Amino acid sequence: MKKIWLTLLAIIGVVIIGLFGAGMYFYHVAVVPGPKDFLGKTSTLKPSDPLYQQKKWFADTTKTHWYETTADGLKLDADYIPAAKKTNKTAVIAHGFMSRKEEMGAYAALFHQLGYNVLLPDNRGHGASQGNVIGFGWLDRRDYLLWARQVVRKNGQNSKIVMFGISMGAAGMVMASGEHQLPQIKAYAVDSPYTSVEDEITYEAKQQYNLPKYPLVPITSLVTRIRAGYSFEEASAVKQVHKNHKPIYFVTGTADKFVPTYMTKKLYCAANSPKEMWLVKGAAHVKSFSKQPQAYQQHIKQFLTKYVH
Incomplete structure (x- = not known):
């Protein structure tokens, strides 16, 4: 009987070690x-x-x-481009997963053409910003608000700020919308945000590796809690948007296979503030702008004109 128990304990130990090893692997991924x-x-x-x-x-x-220092001591980097004509309107533009500010040039041009100053930060752990973990929008949400405060300091108390992002940056902006807001932030506009980090990781585990949620995602989340300071479960854009009081505009493509369309629809339904949603037929992940450039700019303009005067 003792041998059986020892064998059973050894098997359990091997399984636990194997699962933790898998969690570490996917944490690095x-x-x-x-x-x-x-x-x-x-x-x-x-x-x-x-x-x-x-x-x-x-x-x-x-x-x-422009530079900013986070609450945990990271130095962040951003590019700032003033509008062609002096204005108090500024768009803060957030990039996606493993991207960088230089890849957001088309969106910078869009807002610049609409008469805005534009500020494009590199997320922590991306581009020229410091950081050794990806925040998936959750760690970035307060960083975005720090950038908004810097806009107010430099451009004046009468600043009117639009918070915009795509993909991970979009989810991060939705998460930021649930935090205490500056009065100068007038609206949010987001393209292809996910509902939560847990939902997106679970979806990608299935898509990329054909793996179920359990036990891999909770274990990887535990490793992330220990190593990066947050869990996948707490990083919920749905819970955050429910607390948001600012107008918010959602865009997503109906052919999105990376952040499925139903996630944006769920966020739209959870929002209690003034809201609109545009579903771009046939557009893949964050391809709505390139699929319909003129319509995209016009939709953004029409929404923001209601709230940024």
């Missing part, structure tokens, strides 16, 4: 910054790109570096 096999490579700028003019404008325009 998901939460540690670096090249990701499941992400496509950044394409070079080509005249055939529907957003070529916008991206070329951004590449050629002069930018000023």
Whole structure:
């Protein structure tokens, strides 16, 4: 009997070690910054790109570096471009997972054409910003609000700020919307946000590795809690948007296979503030702008005109 118990305990020990090892592996895949096999490579700028003019404008325009220090001591980096005509309107623009501010040039051009100053931060752990973990929007939500405060300090108390993001940056902006808000923040606009980090990791585990949620996702979440200071469960954009009182605009493509459309629909339903949603037929993940450039800009403009005067 003793041998049986010892054997059983040994098997249980091996299983626990194996599961923890798997959790560590997927923690490095998901939460540690670096090249990701499941992400496509950044394409070079080509005249055939529907957003070529916008991206070329951004590449050629002069930018000023802004810096911010987070509550946990990380130095963050951002690019700032003033509007062509002096204004108190500024858009804070957030990039996606393992992206960087330079890849947000088309969106910077969009807001610049609408008459806004634009501020493009690199998320912690991305681009020129410090950090050794990916915050998935949850650690970034308060960083975005720090950037908004810096806009007020530099551009004045009468600033009117729009918070915009795509993908992970969109989820982070939705998460930021549930925090204490500056009166200068007038609206949010988000493209393809996920409902929570837990939901997105669970979805990608199935899509990329054909793995179920249990036990891998909770174990990886536990490792993330220990190593990065947050769990997947707490990082909920749904709970945050429910607390938001600012107007919010949602965009998503109906052919999104990375952050499925139902997540944006769920966030829209959870929002209690003034809200609108645009479903772009046939658009893949964060491809709504390139699929319908003129309509995209017009939709954003029409929504913001109601709240940013």
